[in-house]
Amino acid sequence: MSKINTLEDLNKAGKRGLATLIPSGTKIMVGMATSGIASGAQDVYHALDREIRERRLDIILSRTGSMGMDCMEPLVDVLEPGKPRLAYGKITAKKAPTLLEQIAKGTIETIKPFYRMDEEESIILGKSKRYGDGSVPAYLKEIPTIKEIPFYAKQVKIATRNCGLIDPESIDEYIAKGGYSGLYKAITGMKPEAIIKEVIASGLRGRGGGGFPAGIKWKTCREAKGDVKYVICNGDEGDPGAYMDRSVMEGDPHSVIEGMIIGAFAIGSHDGYIYVRNEYPLAVANLGKAIEKAREYGLLGKNIFNSGFDFDIRISKGAGAFVCGESTALMASLEGAAGEPRAKYIHTVEHGLWNRPSNLNNVETWANVPAILTRGGKWFAGIGAQNSTGTKVFSVVGKINNIGLVEVPMGTPLKDIVYDIGGGVPHGRKFKAVQTGGPSGGCIPEKLIDLRVDFDELWKAGSMMGSGGMIVMDDRTCMVDIARYFIEFLESESCGKCIPCREGVRRMRDILEDICAGKGQAGDVELLETMSQAIIDGSLCALGGSAPNPVLSTIRYFRDEYDAHIKEGRCPAGVCKALIKYSVDSETCTGCGMCVKVCPTGAARGEKKQPHVIDEATCTRCGACLESCKFDAINVK
Amino acid sequence: MAKCIIDGKKITAPDGTPILQAARDNGIDIPTLCSHESIEPSGACRLCVVEIKKGKRSKIVTSCLYQVEDGLEVDTKSERVMNVRRLVLALLLARNPASEVIREIAVKMGVNPQPRFKLDEDKGKCILCRLCVRTCADIVGVNAIGLSHRGPSKTVGPPFDEDSSACIGCGACAYVCPTGHILMEEKVDERKIWGRRFKMKACDTCGRYFAPLDQLEFISKKTGVSVADLSICTSCR
Ligand SMILES: Cc1cc2nc3c(=O)[nH]c(=O)nc-3n(C[C@H](O)[C@H](O)[C@H](O)COP(=O)(O)O)c2cc1C
Ligand code: SF4
Ligand code: FES
Numbered sequence: 001m002s003k004i005n006t007l008e009d010l011n012k013a014g015k016r017g018l019a020t021l022i023p024s025g026t027k028i029m030v031g032m033a034t035s036g037i038a039s040g041a042q043d044v045y046h047a048l049d050r051e052i053r054e055r056r057l058d059i060i061l062s063r064t065g066s067m068g069m070d071c072m073e074p075l076v077d078v079l080e081p082g083k084p085r086l087a088y089g090k091i092t093a094k095k096a097p098t099l100l101e102q103i104a105k106g107t108i109e110t111i112k113p114f115y116r117m118d119e120e121e122s123i124i125l126g127k128s129k130r131y132g133d134g135s136v137p138a139y140l141k142e143i144p145t146i147k148e149i150p151f152y153a154k155q156v157k158i159a160t161r162n163c164g165l166i167d168p169e170s171i172d173e174y175i176a177k178g179g180y181s182g183l184y185k186a187i188t189g190m191k192p193e194a195i196i197k198e199v200i201a202s203g204l205r206g207r208g209g210g211g212f213p214a215g216i217k218w219k220t221c222r223e224a225k226g227d228v229k230y231v232i233c234n235g236d237e238g239d240p241g242a243y244m245d246r247s248v249m250e251g252d253p254h255s256v257i258e259g260m261i262i263g264a265f266a267i268g269s270h271d272g273y274i275y276v277r278n279e280y281p282l283a284v285a286n287l288g289k290a291i292e293k294a295r296e297y298g299l300l301g302k303n304i305f306n307s308g309f310d311f312d313i314r315i316s317k318g319a320g321a322f323v324c325g326e327s328t329a330l331m332a333s334l335e336g337a338a339g340e341p342r343a344k345y346i347h348t349v350e351h352g353l354w355n356r357p358s359n360l361n362n363v364e365t366w367a368n369v370p371a372i373l374t375r376g377g378k379w380f381a382g383i384g385a386q387n388s389t390g391t392k393v394f395s396v397v398g399k400i401n402n403i404g405l406v407e408v409p410m411g412t413p414l415k416d417i418v419y420d421i422g423g424g425v426p427h428g429r430k431f432k433a434v435q436t437g438g439p440s441g442g443c444i445p446e447k448l449i450d451l452r453v454d455f456d457e458l459w460k461a462g463s464m465m466g467s468g469g470m471i472v473m474d475d476r477t478c479m480v481d482i483a484r485y486f487i488e489f490l491e492s493e494s495c496g497k498c499i500p501c502r503e504g505v506r507r508m509r510d511i512l513e514d515i516c517a518g519k520g521q522a523g524d525v526e527l528l529e530t531m532s533q534a535i536i537d538g539s540l541c542a543l544g545g546s547a548p549n550p551v552l553s554t555i556r557y558f559r560d561e562y563d564a565h566i567k568e569g570r571c572p573a574g575v576c577k578a579l580i581k582y583s584v585d586s587e588t589c590t591g592c593g594m595c596v597k598v599c600p601t602g603a604a605r606g607e608k609k610q611p612h613v614i615d616e617a618t619c620t621r622c623g624a625c626l627e628s629c630k631f632d633a634i635n636v637k
Numbered sequence: 638m639a640k641c642i643i644d645g646k647k648i649t650a651p652d653g654t655p656i657l658q659a660a661r662d663n664g665i666d667i668p669t670l671c672s673h674e675s676i677e678p679s680g681a682c683r684l685c686v687v688e689i690k691k692g693k694r695s696k697i698v699t700s701c702l703y704q705v706e707d708g709l710e711v712d713t714k715s716e717r718v719m720n721v722r723r724l725v726l727a728l729l730l731a732r733n734p735a736s737e738v739i740r741e742i743a744v745k746m747g748v749n750p751q752p753r754f755k756l757d758e759d760k761g762k763c764i765l766c767r768l769c770v771r772t773c774a775d776i777v778g779v780n781a782i783g784l785s786h787r788g789p790s791k792t793v794g795p796p797f798d799e800d801s802s803a804c805i806g807c808g809a810c811a812y813v814c815p816t817g818h819i820l821m822e823e824k825v826d827e828r829k830i831w832g833r834r835f836k837m838k839a840c841d842t843c844g845r846y847f848a849p850l851d852q853l854e855f856i857s858k859k860t861g862v863s864v865a866d867l868s869i870c871t872s873c874r
Contacts (some may be wrong), residue, residue, distance in 0.1 A: 321787065338784070343680045343702045496765065496784075496791030498681050500721065503728035506789045507754050527753060531724060537697040538683045538721035 003298035005306050010175060010184055013297070017176030021166065022120060022131065024081060026059045026103065031075035031164055033066035033250045034243070034282055039073040040092065047093035048076075051100050059103075065251020067164030068405035069151055072114065075164070078103060082132030084140060085120075086113035108139065115152070116143045123161045124178030124374050150420050156383065157407045158391050159207075159367040160244075163251030168286045171293040174254040180299060182373030186262045187307045192222060195266040199369070201377030203389035208234050208325070208362030209438075209466050210542075211388070211455040214369075217359055221349040222267045224357035229269040231260055232353065232360040234330060235276040235283065238322035239438035240489060242469035244393035245363035247405055249276065249283035252367070253290035257313060259366030261304065262373055264311045267359050272313040275330055277320045287315055322439075322493035326541050327352075327360050329495065340495045341541035362467065364393055385411030388454035392465070396422050398472040399429065410454040414444065417453065418472060429474040433557070437466030439486045439493075440546035442553030443479065462553040464546070478575035479558040480565055484512035486550040494543060501544025504535045508551060516576040520566035525555060574636035577621040581637055586611035589633040595625035641709040648705075656700035656711055657685055667713050668722065668742060670815055671766035672701040676775060682766055684725050684742075688715040697721060727751040729764055736762040736816045762818035765791055769810035769819060777809050779855070782831065795831050806835035806849035840870035847871075 004010050030036065030045045045063065052059050067075060072089030076099065079085045088111055091099065098110050118136060119128040146152045157163075166173040174180070186195050200215030221229060233256055237245040249256060260272050276284050291313055294300040302310045316334050318324045324339040331353045333339040352358025368390060372380045381389045388410035394417065397403050401423030408417065418424065418431060425431045433443040436453075442463030444451060451457055455465050473482065487509045496502045508531055514520055532548030539545045555562060564570045571579040584595070584604075589611040595604035596612065603619035606612030614625070614634075626634045640649050643660050650659040655678065660667050670682035678701040685700045690710040697717060712718065726743045731754035733739055739762075743749075767784065770793060774780045781804035782795050795801030806828055811819040822829040826837045826846050837846035838853055847870035857864045 323787075343699065345698065345703050492788055494788040496786070496788045497679075498683050499725050499728055499764070500683055502765070502789055502791065503732055504724060507728065507731070507751075510755065511753055521753070524753070527751075530720065533717075534721045534724035537717055538686055538725065540680055540683070540699075 003296075004180075005298065007184060007188075010180060013172050014175040017166075017170060017172030017174065020060075020062070020170060021173045021176050022079065022129070023060055026081065027062060027079045028059055028103075029062050029064045029077040029079070029167075031066050031073060031077075032063040033163070033247055034280075035066050035070045035247070036073045036075060037282070039070075039090075041074040043093040044074045044076065044091050044096060047096035048100070051097055055100070057100065057104075059100075062167050063169070064166060065163040065168050066247050066405065068155075068160065068247070068407070069402065070404040071402050077164075078113075079131065084131055084136055084145075085117040086140070086143070087115050087117070087146075088112075089114045108143070113143050115146045115149045116140055117146050120165070122177045123158055124181065124371055126375060150423065151402050151404070151406070154412065154416055154420055155407050156391050156409050158371050158380075158383075159255070159364045159393055160248060160252070160405065160407050161371070162255065163247055166252065168251050168253055169289055169293075171254060171290065171297060174252070178374060179254055179370065180258055182370035183258050183261050183299065184305060186373050187265055187305045187309060192266045192268065195262065195373070196222065198377040199266070199372060202372045202380035203377075203387070204365065204368055204372060204380065205388060205455060206362055207364035207368075207392065207467065209464070211465060214361060214365055217349060217361070218263060218267050220347070221269075221357050221359040224350045226357045228271070228356050229267055230353045230356060230358040231264045231267060231269045231272045232330070232334070232358055233260055233272070233274040233366055234325060234327070234360055234362045235274055235280070235287075236318055236322075236325035236330060237277065237280075237363070237467065238320070238325045238493070239467055239469045241397045241471055242395050242438060242467055244395055244405055244468050246280050246283050247393075248363050248367050249280065250286050253283075253287045254294065255367040255370060256287070256363055257290055257294055257300070259361075259369035260313060261299065261311055262369050263359065263361070263366065265304075265309055269359070270310050270312070272311065273334055273353070274313060274315050275318055275324075275334060276315060277324075278317045279320045284315060284317060291315070321495075322489075323495045323541075323543055326543060328541070330360065331358065338495075340497045341543070343540060364468075384409045385452065385454040387456055392453070392468055394453075394468045394470045396470045396472065398434075398470075399425050399431075399474040399477070400472040401426050408453075411452045411457075413449075414451045414453055415449045417470070418449065422472065425472065425474045429476065432473045432475050432477055433479070434473065435463075435471040435482070435486075435550070436469065437464035437549070438469045439489045440464075440543065440549050441466045441469070442549045443473075443482065443557060444553075445557040447557075462556050463549070476573055476575065478516075478571050478573035479554040479561045480512065480515055480571075481573075481575050483551045483554045484509065484516055487512055487547070490543065490547045494547075495541075498538075498540040498544060500535045500538035501540070501547060504531055504538075505544065505547050507531065508535075508548065512551070515562065515565045516571075516578070518565070518569050518576070518578040520562075522566065524566060525559070525562050529555065570637075580621055581616060582614045582619050582621060582625065583635045583637070584612045584614055585633045585635050588631050590631055592630070594628045594630065595634065598624040598628045600624060639705040639707045639709070641705050641707065641711060643711040644713050650705045652704070654705050656687060656689075656698075656703050656705055656709075659705050660687075660700065660711070660713060665713060667700055668746070669701060670742075670764060671768060673768055673772075673813060676768060676771050676813075678702050679767055679771065682725065682764065684722055686718055686721045688712045688718050722746065723748050727754065731755065732757050732760050733762050733764060733816065736764070736818075738762075738816045739764070762816040763793060764816055764818075765793060766815060767793065768813045768815065769793060772809050772813045777805070777807055778859075779803055779805055779807075781805070782810060795833075798832075800833040801831060804831060804833060805851040805855045806830055806833070807852045807855075838868055840873055841868045842873035843870060845870055845872075 076091040121128045204214045205211040329339040329341040393407045591609040603615045669685045680699045687700045726748040781801045811821040828835045835849035
């Protein structure tokens with residue numbers, strides 16, 4: 001491969017990329033991010049590959065990242081010349097031959113696509129390219145376009161712009177989508193100060209949790225004394241249930257790399273690190289390959305775009321400790337020391353990695369940068385909310401129909417995310433709350449469903465943005481039990497350096513366990529509140545500093561549930577085993593025998609067609625009968 | 638020089654002075670457990686917290702680490718500060734019920750044990766202040782002990798809790814430990830620390846056993862002075 005030194009070189013690579021992105025023949029893309037692989041995409045890919053070869057079909061098979069709709073994985077996209085791109089959900093290896101036959105016949109009879117895309121959009125270039133001549137064959141008119149699917153309709157993809165659309169291993173396809181043109185513009189036509197100004201104007205705030213303005217951080221780091229400076233990408237992503245950064249690193253690694261090169265040039269750094277947890281093997285692999293490719297093209301290394309600017313990136317693998325996502329612990333870990341935070345009275349932008357000025361940003365923060373450079377800070381600032389510009393990627397999981405990754409403008413009402421995009425709560429149950437901000441975030445109750453999701457609104461509601469995890473809960477969720485669960489996670493992830501966090505959080509867990517076990521005492525809630533304040537004030541780092549949030553927010557919005565546990569020995573949601581009893585409502589029970597079948601201890605009994613009973617002594621309150629009863633005849637009280 | 642106000646008192650201190658020292662130099666007492674004048678502060682115990690005010694914003698910081706600034710207003714005994722200290726002590730009373738030192742500080746500050754905290758039985762008197770670890774590493778220069786595990790199961794000791802071959806038996810860790818957790822047993826010609834026994838060397842002049850042989854060898858290696866020349870105790874030198 002020859003190096004890319006000029007705009008012409010870049011355009012040439014883009015042309016090559018376009019030729020594989022929208023080829024002249026038929027192309028099938030399999031979503032092979034971790035979310036796809038977990039649902040069997042690997043088998044689907046191999047089955048398609050085998051069939052294509054055996055039948056000697058003239059079809060290009062390629063891999064791509066995730067479009068975010070995890071509940072429809074494995075996702076297979078088909079792009080035939082002159083036709084819209086079709087997305088097929090829940091494809092299995094068994095369905096592979098049928099799908100190929102259907103393509104050969106030019107029908108959608110047996111397997112229906114669930115949406116179509118009429119054009120290839122590029123947010124970086126600010127334009128779309130229609131597939132073929134843009135006409136939609138009559139038989140495809142019934143298929144909704146991607147914009148008509150509720151899951152995608154309200155999404156605006158900037159950070160995840162290429163995920164699920166390009167082959168993450170193809171730098172040319174990335175370039176075809178406008179990739180590295182932001183870098184070209186920055187390095188060849190802008191002064192570092194002007195780049196920083198643009199990023200400040202964009203209003204971009206850190207997506208890793210704190211929401212600190214990225215441009216200001218860059219500026220401080222640029223102005224810090226020292227010849228050697230570092231730029232670092234935080235890909236630790238330790239929140240349980242969160243995987244937006246993974247998706248970007250897997251599906252569009254160059255967006256992170258390009259962002260980092262631009263940042264490095266603006267700050268005056270020549271060494272970059274990407275810190276990724278080892279539990280993300282595909283992210284590590286794809287980043288590694290992307291770095292290699294960028295080096296081959298001369299986009300990393302010496303004299304980038306003939307500008308005299310040198311920069312390279314190394315990947316460092318972490319062992320998967322939540323606390324290692326904290327900036328000072330991450331830097332300690334990069335240095336090879338134990339991942340323990342230190343007090344930040346001395347700022348890492350001045351004294352960070354190896355005591356040198358270091359600029360740390362989150363994966364999603366970096367991925368936004370190329371778009372800001374090509375489209376301008378003003379454009380970015382025009383998206384989203386006043387003090388929270390741009391978009392945010394959320395992983396929406398839990399009791400929600402459409403589990404997946406969504407990217408929406410900041411300020412999108414919570415209601416839109418839960419109901420329109422998420423498709424609401426399954427099995428007709430009632431939405432109760434959503435936990436945002438990861439384990440140390442807070443629970444937003446149903447009554448705040450109209451809340452506009454941005455940094456400040458979440459903070460006011462007693463929660464936070466965190467890295468963008470959203471766990472949806474229904475009315476069968478006990479809020480005390482939820483607080484206990486998160487506190488237990490934080491207890492085990494505390495680094496153990498300082499006393500309030502190490503000792504305090506486990507004592508809070510003890511008390512919460514007692515409450516869930518029916519051993520709560522009068523004054524426990526007040527004690528939890530006092531302890532929370534002391535732990536927030538007294539902890540060394542933000543892990544301890546935010547650990548009490550799940551407790552405080554559940555007390556704030558669901559105090560009655562705490563009281564029911566402590567004063568009445570009752571778990572209103574029917575979760576805490578020590579406080580509930582399972583019984584059969586003899587009126588509604590049809591005696592179908594389902595509960596007898598699923599009960600692991602034989603506690604559910606009864607004659608066929610006669611109302612059944614549950615023996616309290618042998619019942620372990622596992623909930624199997626509750627899940628299986630079609631007639632809602634199981635009572636939990 | 639920085640001019641600031643601590644507990645209403647106008648104070649001037651050289652730039653870079655931690656609030657803790659500036660306060661103590663001016664007769665204001667702040668309790669500490671993990672700070673020591675010859676060791677870099679680490680901010681682990683959080684007992685030394687104070688509330689600072691800069692303009693309208695106030696926050697809690699550790700006085701052993703935070704340095705004086707011009708115009709800083711410091712309150713060493715505000716309600717928020719005392720809430721943190723009370724919790725730290727109540728937590729330590731439950732973690733280290735055997736520690737007299739903790740009990741004394743608690744009594745002095747009027748902190749009672751919190752009945753909702755069950756007493757630990759396995760932590761001894763160790764509060765994980767890490768003074769021992771840093772003394773061994775930074776002052777003795779040996780690195781025989783360290784911290785292992787994470788979170789509540791964090792412990793201090795030689796690697797893998799095995800006899801440390803690096804340890805020279807100098808006892809500096811036991812000396813610096815604020816709670817007396819580290820046991821150092823001495824029999825005439827033998828010393829036991831961290832589970833390992835050390836042969837003691839007798840003074841060539843008075844015959845008193847005064848230092849472990851391993852320690853003298855360590856010093857000898859570092860300084861180039863022969864062990865023979867080091868074999869006279871400080872009182873006879
Ligand atoms: C306990 C803890 C865990 C964190 N984990 C992460 C993480 O996994 N990823 C991340 O980007 N930031 C994480 N952060 C935030 C980082 O400390 C830091 O603020 C962030 O990486 C800065 O990048 P940004 O300004 O682009 O958000 C964590 C913070 C704390 C206190
Ligand atoms: S707050 Fe928790 S994680 Fe942070 S330094 Fe203290 S013990 Fe470690
Ligand atoms: S003395 Fe400051 S934290 Fe322990």
